[in-house]
Amino acid sequence: MAFTPNQQILELVRKSRQILVVFKKDWSGDALAGSLALAGFFRRLGKKADIVCDGFKQPANFSFLPTFEVKTQIQNLQKFVISIGTAKTGLAEFEYDHSDSKLNIFITPTTGQLAKEDLATSLADFKYDLIFLINTSDLESLGEIYHQQPDFFYLTPKINIDHHHQNEHYGNINLVNLAAASTSEIVYDLIANWDSSLIDEDLATYILTGLIAATKNFKTPEVTPHTLNLAGILINQGARREQIVQSLYQSRFLSTLKLWGRLLSRLNNDLDDKMVWSSLSREDFLETATSPDELIDVIDELIVSMPKTEVVILLYEEAIGENIRIQAVAYSAKNLDAMFMARKFNPQGSKELAKFIVPASNLAQAEHEVLTEIKKQLA
Secondary structure, eight states: OOOOHHHHHHHHHHHOSEEEEEEOSSOOHHHHHHHHHHHHHHHHTTOEEEEEOTTOOOOGGGTTSOGGGEESSOOSOEEEEEEEOOTTTOOOEEEEEEETTEEEEEEEOSSSOOOGGGEEEEEEEESOSEEEEESOSOGGGGTHHHHTOHHHHHHSOEEEEEOOTTOOOOSSEEEEOTTOSOHHHHHHHHHHHHHGGGOOHHHHHHHHHHHHHHTTTTTSTTOOHHHHHHHHHHHHTTOOHHHHHHHHHSOOOHHHHHHHHHHHHTOEEETTTTEEEEEEOHHHHHHHTOOGGGSHHHHHHHHHHOTTOOEEEEEEEEEETTEEEEEEEEEEOSSOOHHHHTGGGOOEEOSSEEEEEEOOSSHHHHHHHHHHHHHHHHO
């Protein structure tokens, strides 16, 4: 009898030495929470597991989670092996030093001399022998951790877990459930099928965090009876719902709210509310003592408040030394490809969220150029 995908994944986990859990650079709370839950579960199975996200910064609103576990890059992925045959000569002494950016190795044989033919080099196996990719539509959206190690991602078995329509099914095994309201929901089902007794209050809290973050506290249309039932199960298993809601939705800084107020006061819409946009100047950030990092959450609020919206565009000025450049964020709320729509501007990010620099002299010009291009794509 053929194994189900869940059984195949469990078999790979059982055979693995060390597991890598990764998620996209422009991450979401669902990606973070699902990754923490999965890695925590693997450790409860006695496996080594690391979590990596390119350039990850620990966010204040998720500080109740162990975000310190997330590394910003893959380290010590593969060892370079130098083999020296000593069967004929033996080994009397071995020394090394590191100077002038060179590693010098000194070997003294017991008898005779070593020859070049006695020396061989090779690469050891990769540190990780299994990869889980969480809430990540494509490999490119992983950022530098993929671009620096494409062979590793090509050669190592990949488990792709996601719920987005944009997912490219790039894994060796793809758990892509479009009916799920969150990726954390899929992670829970996977863990529960293996061993639900290992879900303690911490794992339950991580998974419920993912559900709440992905559904904007159960306000999105994607919420299903299964989602609500799962939330009840997680609370019964000890998930700290009050802590989650307090941290994600009831602990906004006054400065952040002031910034959001300025952004919302300039909100515009077009194409029968399919596209909404706003902009912020450098002075807006200075006067509210905020940064562009605080803008992403407001996109979530707009999506919940405006269900007809398909694309959200935010433009803002950013100081680079003594110069000002104009940045833009395009977020796809429906089954659209934000990277494709903004391709004229050489964006970075994912199909869901694209970031790019607009070569314009001021915000008004940048707004005109970006909106003209996005409208053309939507049409």
